[in-house]
Amino acid sequence: MNEEALWLEQARQGDQVAFGKLVEAYQRPVFNLAYRMLNNRGEAEEAAQDAFIKAYTRLSSYKPEHKFSTWLLSITSNHCIDIIRKRRMLQLSIDEPLPPHPALHSEPDASPERQAVNQERSELVQELLATLPEDYRQAVILRYWYEYSYEEIAEALDTTVSAIKSRLFRARKQLAETGTEMNITATVGHLA
């Protein structure tokens, strides 16, 4: 039994210390997914914490034949979709200007120019993601940041491989059209 399986088994029996190890191991991917989906650091932190609490309370329904990370990211992703829907009901815009992300300036040795480029890139990425409908956004994030295969994305989002292929196809097409309008080739060339 590997370390993760052991922590899972102990956590299932109510061992919070073991669950803490899982939180420590997966905090980065879960938080990143929430941030990329929600485009807001405060909301992402809250969503990521909620996702871990949901996972803890539903541990008995987790089936070990699936990857724990896929299961956890699926919970996070669905929770983010719920937040986006609630937000839409409250008539708030997801395109509100982003606060600069401290994590992207975490290179203490980087020159001010490099830090500025990082920030500009980060804003561009979030701006592009925000143009996508949330189900396309989920698929794109899992593909690019987690390097999931179509099959893994389909498993995480509880859908079929052909649906994911179609979503990614449309998402990329939409992104390309937006990118062409924004003259993204020149912008990325300038940032590279």
Added chain:
Amino acid sequence: MDHEQSYALMMDALDGVISNTEQETLNQHLLICNDCRYEWESLQAIDFLFMEAPMVEPPPNFVQTTMAQLPNYRLRVWTASFAYLFLLLGGLIPALGMGFFSWQLVTQPVLVGVIGQTAGELLRIGQILFNAFFQIMGSTGDLLGQYPAIPGMLFIMLGSIALWISIYERAFSPQWAFAPINNNRRSR
């Protein structure tokens, strides 16, 4: 090749699953189709941008704040168990007491006799009422068979009563007698 086919090849190229022949076909198309070429360049730029974008780091105290919010299952289980036991005993003790006293009463021979007599009397009364009901129904049926005009007369009487009640209500109801004139409706 149309734009859709060209797009399908672009997706395969981005996913790294394009064959050499398909790559050549795509390259040939991109040389002659400006729209597709611009979008392919955009796609490549976005692909590069997303691939290069780092994972965002959570705040330093993320694990501690998350752990502080976890529900304490053991405490919950203990609390629920105690509550359940309390409720169970709260219902069980009076039920047992009532059962004990009922048993004491029922086992007395005089009381058993009285209960038996009462039950017998109740059964006899029920039987009498049952018979009386069927006799009344039978004799009414015979009467209606001999004089078929009776139901007709009864219907006419009921109709007259309903009619007179309605007339009385209309004539003497204060709401009807002093109903105000609707000026608004008239002015329209």
